[in-house]
Amino acid sequence: MPAETTGFWAPVALSADLPPATVIPARTTAGSIALWRSQSGRVAASADRCPHRGMRLSHGFVRGEALSCIYHGWSYAQAGNCLRIPAHPGLSPPETIRVATQKVEEADGLLWVAVGDPAHQPPALAGLVPLRSLTAEADIGAIERAAGATLDARGVLETVENSQAVRLLLVELQPHRTLVHVLVDDGATPAERIMASRAAESLRRRAESLQGGIA
């Protein structure tokens, strides 16, 4: 992982996994996020909890430029303020009703959420593109041991698995749980991409058995 400054960028999802007008659950070590993209394509990271009755906003829905909670339909703007309370259509919701938001950047096909106050921009991946994300029930350390390699300054692990070059971007989610983004060369063919995906699955199996946590 990058050296701690006052914060860092956590790659929480692939851009391709967040189409317009959708919301998905995401996570950093700072907590859960409702990561969403408006109809026009703008991305926001809202705290995954509606202040009304505590319902997870990641279960909600996106219409236009607003994220709505599935429980009572309360709608929020990307800035976090509440726009509408369907039970009271004529009411302008007070400014105090809002959800906390975090800075999010979209770069190199990945969505990065700021944890703390990062000093720089997210690291560049230079010619690598993300293929898919998977979750490993293992620490970064166990994945490094399984790979026989360590993370570089960007958080990328490079190794060879089943004669296949594997590049993984890792980020801690929780203790013993790591988010793994499989990276491939921009020009990789579909067949090469499938091989990279399978190699990543194989590495995950070994890391999890090293961790000892999974049946």
Added chain:
Amino acid sequence: MAENAMLNQWYPVGLFSHLAKGVYKTALMGEKIAVSADANGDAVVTTCAGRILPVLVRFGHVWSSLGEPTKDLFSIPEADQPGRRFVEVGVVRVRCSPLRAVENFLDIAHFPFVHTDILGAEPHTEVQNYKVEIRDVEDEVWATQVKFYQPQAAKSASGGITTEYMYRVPSPTCSVLYKTCPPRPTEWDVITLFVQPLAEDLCDVWPWMALFDDETSMTDLIHFQQTIFLQDRSILENQIPHLLPLDPGMEIPTRADMTSVAYRRWLKRHNFTYGAQLVAQ
């Protein structure tokens, strides 16, 4: 926990009609219990250690307590009216606070979003003012003059109607709903939620109904109510914090939430805190 006022309340622990099947093992507020019938067919409830617990049978369910209830279980006079059909909807387990389960039952603003095209539909989302009180004599929370437009309010309704409701909380984990009865507009249909607290974040919900409906099959009545409850279940399992906050700060009510505000205030007043959290976190 020993100080907890909720220990001396009555809780549903099983269906009386199922006692013939043998011993039913369950739990009450973290304590394992067994529910069975004796040689006379009367319900018996014991803890694992063999302590015999208070028991009564009402509304088709067996009720018990880990403490010593000072009053009888609440009554529902409408249930004694001739012509009523009783529906035992069947138990559903939910990973949530028993108090969250009750509060969801008291809420109507979620109808268009969670029970879409059944109990409510956009754009009919407005919740008009209604009346809420804590009745001192009975010591119960009551909401009356509640109205909501519903596309299909009940199995016996043939189209959209504005349904009238009354809500009642006669004990901390039970609620009674009185709603417009389509076949008999001067009567109320009675729908209840009896919640059995297994742990502070785990409960068994026993819905029960006393209806005027001579047309619909029992299975259809059961399925309609199960549909409604199952739609709520995935909401209940995703509310944070798990324990119901009884202090203001964490959650923001509006005028549509007056019943739940009164419920939380009534819980706090009585120290009914099993499944609740007190300091705003």
Added chain:
Amino acid sequence: MKLYDYILSPSCYKVRLMAALTGIPLKIRPVDFHPGGEHRKAELLALNPAGSIPILEDGDLVLTESSAMLVYLSMKTAPKWLGDGTAEQAARVQQWLSFSHRLTANLGGARLHEMLHRPGDIAVLQAHGIAALRELEAGLVEQGLRGKSFLASDRPTIADIACFPYVALAPDGGVLLDPYPAIRLWSRAIRALDGFIEMPGIHRLHELKPDPSIAAGEE
């Protein structure tokens, strides 16, 4: 066609969903599975000694496996749901139909345990369910790399309908769907199909309907 049905059964829902997507009217005969246990009583055991639901009756034909019902409904009126007719697609459909039976056991078993008190080793059921979801995720990723958004084809087939319900309801059994982006996108694609119907626990996609009243400041 008469379907012996339980509103909360994902296997019954497969048939109801298929019928809705292909426009086939079904006469529903509700079965009091819970709390009544009607599926194990004399009348239904006479029809299906396995004691399971759904049961589909069409004249003299009685079917007791949901996969067979999906095949029957598509062959009757909408054969595109079986694939493009090639050996490869037919095989992929069969592969995922077989896989879907494992979902009934693991994700379905976990759900019955967590929700309706049915016996089971919940830790094992959940672990097997997670393993199955990972297989499904990898399968969808690879299909995507072949330019296909559904399990057997570039359009939905009965393979998708067979797998969708237990997957969508996995959280009922304590198995979260958060870690599976490809499953999430596939699930949305199915829920957005013309004629799609929900079941309790799978809610409507409200985003598919525009806001009935747009407030100032939202655009």
